[in-house]
Amino acid sequence: MRRLLALVLLVQALHGGPANAAANNLVLVVTDPYLEMHSGPGRGFPVIYVIGRDELVTVLYSRTDWFKVRASRGNEGWVRRAELARTLLETGEAAPIPPYPDFASHRWELGAGYGVYNRENLVTTYADFGLTTSLDVELAVQQAFGTLDNRYIATLGVRHTLIPEWKWFSPTAGIGGGYQYIQDKVPPAPLQKSNEMAYVSLGARGFITRRFLWRVDWRHYVVFNNLNVFEDLEEWKFGLAVFF
Amino acid sequence: MEIRLSCILLAAALLSGCSWFHRGNKAPPEVVAEQPQGEPSIIEPQVPRRAVKTPHIKAKDFELGGYYGVLSIQDFGTNPLYGVRAAYHVSEDIFLEAYLARSKAGTTSLEDVFPDITVVSDSGRRFTYYDLDVGYNVLPGEIFLGRGHAFNSALYVTVGMGDVKFADKDQFALNLGVGERLLITDWLAVHVDVRDHIFETSLTGRTKNVDNIEATIGLTVFY
Numbered sequence: 001m002r003r004l005l006a007l008v009l010l011v012q013a014l015h016g017g018p019a020n021a022a023a024n025n026l027v028l029v030v031t032d033p034y035l036e037m038h039s040g041p042g043r044g045f046p047v048i049y050v051i052g053r054d055e056l057v058t059v060l061y062s063r064t065d066w067f068k069v070r071a072s073r074g075n076e077g078w079v080r081r082a083e084l085a086r087t088l089l090e091t092g093e094a095a096p097i098p099p100y101p102d103f104a105s106h107r108w109e110l111g112a113g114y115g116v117y118n119r120e121n122l123v124t125t126y127a128d129f130g131l132t133t134s135l136d137v138e139l140a141v142q143q144a145f146g147t148l149d150n151r152y153i154a155t156l157g158v159r160h161t162l163i164p165e166w167k168w169f170s171p172t173a174g175i176g177g178g179y180q181y182i183q184d185k186v187p188p189a190p191l192q193k194s195n196e197m198a199y200v201s202l203g204a205r206g207f208i209t210r211r212f213l214w215r216v217d218w219r220h221y222v223v224f225n226n227l228n229v230f231e232d233l234e235e236w237k238f239g240l241a242v243f244f
Numbered sequence: 245m246e247i248r249l250s251c252i253l254l255a256a257a258l259l260s261g262c263s264w265f266h267r268g269n270k271a272p273p274e275v276v277a278e279q280p281q282g283e284p285s286i287i288e289p290q291v292p293r294r295a296v297k298t299p300h301i302k303a304k305d306f307e308l309g310g311y312y313g314v315l316s317i318q319d320f321g322t323n324p325l326y327g328v329r330a331a332y333h334v335s336e337d338i339f340l341e342a343y344l345a346r347s348k349a350g351t352t353s354l355e356d357v358f359p360d361i362t363v364v365s366d367s368g369r370r371f372t373y374y375d376l377d378v379g380y381n382v383l384p385g386e387i388f389l390g391r392g393h394a395f396n397s398a399l400y401v402t403v404g405m406g407d408v409k410f411a412d413k414d415q416f417a418l419n420l421g422v423g424e425r426l427l428i429t430d431w432l433a434v435h436v437d438v439r440d441h442i443f444e445t446s447l448t449g450r451t452k453n454v455d456n457i458e459a460t461i462g463l464t465v466f467y
């Protein structure tokens with residue numbers, strides 16, 4: 001019980017707690033006839049308080065598209081992003097409410113998906129950093145579940161988005177290199193536990209909504225081994241990603 | 245005559261001097277706005293702007309925590325399970341979640357009846373999994389405790405995939421889950437989850453899909 005109490009106190013300390021919340025928060029002036037405060041960060045939560053025009057509102061933090069705010073009388077509630085964006089700073093400037101990240105100029109992508117690697121199930125995760133709007137560096141960490149072996153694959157490559165202006169569907173192409181580690185399930189053990197690889201890829205990507213995008217990729221791998229003939233592998237995968 | 249000449253020279257020197265000073269200044273060409281007669285001219289005050297740093301709004305979209313419960317491993321009995329979870333809330337409806345958990349399988353009925361038979365080695369009884377899921381808040385709402393307390397909550401469903409390591413082998417597993425998130429405060433949540441890990445195995449002689457259902461209770465922190 002003591003341990004649990006200590007853990008709760010530790011979490012509270014790390015979290016900052018409500019005492020620190022009022023330290024340096026954004027204060028905004030309501031310009032609409034009224035600003036509705038909901039009891040929770042969602043469209044269905046009831047309106048519990050209304051802030052009138054020219055009243056001050058303190059923004060505490062955000063969760064997805066909702067902002068936790070405190071009225072000048074101390075009432076707290078959640079306000080929708082679109083409504084809070086229509087308020088002003090005390091200096092009269094527009095409120096610095098961050099808009100949705102722009103899909104055309106986003107920098108980071110984090111995604112996961114399902115695929116087929118060498119005719120086996122594949123779980124894939126990837127992180128992608130945009131050098132320009134059409135050229136990205138991509139790191140993928142994957143696990144393939146075979147009947148004979150289990151493979152961990154890590155690759156690093158560049159990906160070119162051929163027509164970045166096409167928001168909903170744009171073809172992509174890429175090249176890169178990687179490494180696979182083989183864990184055998186059934187004897188005999190593989191000749192090599194790990195291999196270096198190179199790949200070429202073709203695919204497509206597109207915007208879905210808000211922060212989501214979809215990806216489809218086909219990759220052809222050449223696995224470098226100590227035999228005379230290099231091994232060729234194919235991979236298909238599709239996934240969902242979030243962009244920042 | 246001399247005075248007149250020196251006046252002209254002085255004027256020329258002054259003019260050239262003025263133009264010399266103007267060269268370094270690079271002032272924009274003076275544009276005289278045509279003003280309607282009788283209205284006062286608008287003067288822009290030369291007041292330096294004060295750099296105002298607006299406070300940053302902290303986003304609390306991440307959720308991190310642990311859970312504990314029971315896992316029913318098909319053919320291997322029901323056993324305690326513990327794990328950690330991390331989530332990122334993309335919108336008020338959708339979140340992405342990752343789980344990592346561990347349990348230990350019991351014995352099969354066959355092993356209970358015939359103690360000499362061993363289906364899985366002792367080290368192979370460890371059941372470890374990771375999952376990558378997408379979740380959807382199906383029924384968000386409030387839960388009331390008496391007259392004075394209301395807690396935000398959401399009933400959600402999750403679907404995803406991952407790896408189950410059991411009997412010293414990694415298997416590809418599909419996950420289906422349903423859970424309830426109850427927010428005690430805006431940053432502390434209690435979860436109650438029921439999830440199924442489905443994978444193919446041939447441990448008991450024939451290849452089949454097994455359902456491994458877990459029921460857990462967890463605590464998470466939003467940050």
